Amino acid sequence: MLTVRLQDTGFSRDNKNMLNSAPKRVIESYLKQEAPGYALLVDAPWGSGKTHIVKQVTHCETDPTRLYVTLYDVDSPEAFDWALVRAMKPWSDGATASWSKRFKEFASGVQIFGNSVDLTKVNLTEIVLRTLPSTLIFDDIERCGLNHVQLSGLINRFVEHQKKRVILIANSDRHKEKTAFDGSREKLIGQAITLRPELDAAMVAVWVKMPDGQGRTILKGRQRLVAKTFEEAGHQNLRLLLRAMRDAAAMLDALAPEMLNFDQAIDHLVATFLALHMAYHGGRLSKQDMLDRAKYRSLLGSKTDEDKAAFDALQAVQTDHPDCNIDIQNVQILPVDLGFSLIVDGYASTSDIMEGLLSTHQFSTPSEQPDWVRLWNWTEEPVDELEGVIACLTKRL
Numbered sequence: 001m002l003t004v005r006l007q008d009t010g011f012s013r014d015n016k017n018m019l020n021s022a023p024k025r026v027i028e029s030y031l032k033q034e035a036p037g038y039a040l041l042v043d044a045p046w047g048s049g050k051t052h053i054v055k056q057v058t059h060c061e062t063d064p065t066r067l068y069v070t071l072y073d074v075d076s077p078e079a080f081d082w083a084l085v086r087a088m089k090p091w092s093d094g095a096t097a098s099w100s101k102r103f104k105e106f107a108s109g110v111q112i113f114g115n116s117v118d119l120t121k122v123n124l125t126e127i128v129l130r131t132l133p134s135t136l137i138f139d140d141i142e143r144c145g146l147n148h149v150q151l152s153g154l155i156n157r158f159v160e161h162q163k164k165r166v167i168l169i170a171n172s173d174r175h176k177e178k179t180a181f182d183g184s185r186e187k188l189i190g191q192a193i194t195l196r197p198e199l200d201a202a203m204v205a206v207w208v209k210m211p212d213g214q215g216r217t218i219l220k221g222r223q224r225l226v227a228k229t230f231e232e233a234g235h236q237n238l239r240l241l242l243r244a245m246r247d248a249a250a251m252l253d254a255l256a257p258e259m260l261n262f263d264q265a266i267d268h269l270v271a272t273f274l275a276l277h278m279a280y281h282g283g284r285l286s287k288q289d290m291l292d293r294a295k296y297r298s299l300l301g302s303k304t305d306e307d308k309a310a311f312d313a314l315q316a317v318q319t320d321h322p323d324c325n326i327d328i329q330n331v332q333i334l335p336v337d338l339g340f341s342l343i344v345d346g347y348a349s350t351s352d353i354m355e356g357l358l359s360t361h362q363f364s365t366p367s368e369q370p371d372w373v374r375l376w377n378w379t380e381e382p383v384d385e386l387e388g389v390i391a392c393l394t395k396r397l
Contacts, residue, residue, distance in 0.1 A: 019200075020053065023193040027057045027167070030191070031066075031135060035163035038190025039155065042169045047237030048197040050169055051139055058137060058167070066135040075145030080154050081125045088128050134164055141170035141181075148180040152188050159188065199227055202238045206245055215249030218260075222270055229274045232321050235282055244277035251342055254353040258363075265362040268325065268333045275321040276334070277343050289313050290344055294328040294336045331377055332360050 023042070030040045044050035060066040069087040074080050136158055144151055158164045168189065175181045203223060210216045219226065230241050248270060260266070279285045293314060318326040325333045338356030341348040348356070361369045361377070371389050374381055381389065 019198055020195055023195055024053070024057050026191065026193050027054065030165060030167070031058065033165065036165055036190070037159065037163070039159050039166040039168050039188050041172075041189045041192040042167060042195060043172050043192055044195040044197075045236045046171050046174065047235075047239035048195060049202065049238050050195045053195055053198065054137060054139075054167065054169055058135065060135075060137055065133045066137065067133050068137045068139065070139045071144040071146075071151075072140040073143065073145055077146075077150070077154060080146065080151075081129065084132065085125055085128045088132070132158070132162075132164070135167070136164055137167045137169065139169040141168050142172065142175040148175075148177045156188055197236050197238050199230060199238070199241075202242060206242050210246065210249055213249065213253050214255065214260075215252035218252045218255075218266060219245055219249055219270065222267065225267055225271055226274065229271045229321065229324070230278075233275065233278050233282075234320065235278065237278075237282065240278045240282050241274070243281065244274045247277060247342065247346075248273050251348075251353055254350040255357070256354060259357070262363050265333065268323075268362070269357070271321065272324040272326065272334050273339075273342070275317065275324045275326060276339060279317045279326075280343050284317055285313055287340075287344055290340050291336065293326065293339065294332070331362075331380070333362055335359060 027040065027042070030036065042050055042054055055061060055068065058066050058068075060068045067084075067087055069083050071080070071083060074083050138155060141151070146154070155166060155168070159166050170181075172178065172181060203226075207216070207220060210219075226241075226245065233240075251273065252266075252270075255266075276285070276290070280290060314327045318324070325331065328336065335356045338348060338352065341352065357363055361373045369377075371393050374386070374389050375393065378386055
């Protein structure tokens with residue numbers, strides 16, 4: 001079995017146009033083969049855009065010789081066959097339609113070789129299975145409800161007996177039968193390629209979908225910061241990032257015009273919001289973790305297992321994003337309550353956003369900040385000004 005991995009793609013930060021170029025060429029080469037005798041596996045994490053890339057390269061949505069089939073929640077051989085029927089005839093995809101109703105929907109006006117057919121006397125799946133195109137693309141392999149040995153047997157009939165080109169799309173790391181799946185590669189899968197998320201292409205798409213506004217402008221001007229935060233997260237899930245960007249834009253729309261002058265604070269806010277949003281919706285942080293961001297944790301005292309787990313979760317995300325404000329200590333850019341409302345509850349009013357962000361004193365000049373705030377945020381103050389603040393406070397005391 002031949003495997004093409006990420007290091008084979010020639011990708012580098014200085015040459016993003018080469019991203020996934022080698023895997024794409026492998027797919028194109030496979031599509032040109034006649035009766036290859038093996039399946040091609042496209043392997044990548046959830047949300048990385050692998051389905052989009054495969055559809056783009058194969059043109060399966062416009063090319064009638066190529067058929068895209070999702071196996072999500074398919075749990076029986078009959079459901080597998082019906083997934084093929086549904087892919088060939090989109091009209092059959094009715095969530096509440098019974099088999100008999102689906103037949104009736106299609107029965108009127110159907111003709112085969114110019115002759116009318118009474119579908120009450122014909123097996124629809126047999127008709128479809130005999131007329132399948134030469135290239136089949138099966139997605140969501142790891143989410144299929146069939147055991148993998150059974151699924152491999154159903155797919156292998158197309159590879160070995162019908163000599164079709166078969167492309168499998170999966171996230172092998174999340175396969176519930178990973179051992180069986182890996183074992184099937186020797187017989188069914190003759191070649192495997194791993195794709196990397198195409199962040200630049202996703203960015204282009206998100207700007208088109210995101211409504212014009214202040215938030216969109218702020219994010220678009222900080223694409224490098226967004227990319228850095230995404231890379232630090234390590235999950236490679238573009239869906240998590242795009243969802244976080246959408247909600248970040250809504251938050252940034254609420255900023256008052258005078259707050260836009262604080263570029264450093266906005267950078268810190270954007271990175272922190274994206275990191276927290278992806279961590280929570282990606283399952284790394286719980287609701288309680290989001291509430292415990294500012295909770296005092298003694299480094300000397302003993303911790304319960306629950307406290308240690310919460311500390312470890314927050315600390316792990318903070319370690320991944322060292323420039324963000326995940327675990328609040330001396331300085332905060334996104335208050336706990338506001339972060340919980342925006343990320344967990346999914347909504348905060350404009351007044352709540354303004355009040356929460358202004359309470360951090362990160363969107364005001366030092367002269368406007370109370371002396372106690374400047375002393376609290378002593379790491380951000382020049383030494384001479386800090387000495388002046390201390391002298392002033394001492395005099396008052």
